[in-house]
Amino acid sequence: MGNRLSGKVAVVTGGNRGIGRAIAERLAEEEAVVVVGDLVGEPAAFGSSVPELVFLHLDVTKEVSIRAFVDEVLLRFGRIDVLVNNAGKVIHKSIDEQTAEDWDGLMAVNLRGPFLMAKYVVPEMRRSGLGTIVNIGSVEGYMVNPWHTAYAATKAGVHGLTLGLAVDLGPDGIRCNTVCPGWIDxxxxxxxxxxxxxxxxxxxxxxxxxxxxxxxxxxxxxx
Structure with missing residues (x-):
């Protein structure tokens, strides 16, 4: 049997470093065509470890950037089979130190970003009758470390988003799951x-x- 990911087009947001980079590299090892969307970076940063890597600029806080990103992926490859919503950020402040801008900034990246990515990718997955969406949540969606009120709220929201997507998109052959990492270096x-x-x-x-x-x-x- 051939590799099930061979020839599949996989998008990884925030895939230029950390967990996202590891995901991108592993998908490439499984013979997927990997499209990394991130604010900064370039394919050369991966060296030869991801020969099929395509890097495209992506700001998940801006709907126009997401639309342009998805359009470019479809123009180049004609399909999107896998979406990994990995882009994320965190602030370390007590509730009285947080500003509305802090809160809105985390919501924009951690929760609104996955919603918009799914919104624009799902129609293409629905047309093919298959697709996989993986949202990177966190154990902090269930338990919380100090100074992480806003972060925990966004990740609990990601878990709820995934449940809703799974219910709505399952009949279309689109699987939706959340991966909840613990503390990662x-x-x-x-x-x-x-x-x-x-x-x-x-x-x-x-x-x-x-x-x-x-x-x-x-x-x-x-x-």
């Missing part, structure tokens, strides 16, 4: 660690939250 989380005066202490405490005794890595940990 990526740029998104490093700022949180830097806020603590004793970083080694918080790293040990975070490691103890995981059954394997360590935080995760964007890609598989070498044996």
């Amino acid at each position: 990526a740029e998104l989380n490093r700022a949180y660690l830097e806020m603590h005066p004793d970083r080694s202490l918080i790293e040990r405490e975070l490691s103890q939250l995981h059954p394997v005794g360590r935080t995760g890595a964007p890609c598989a940990v070498p044996s």
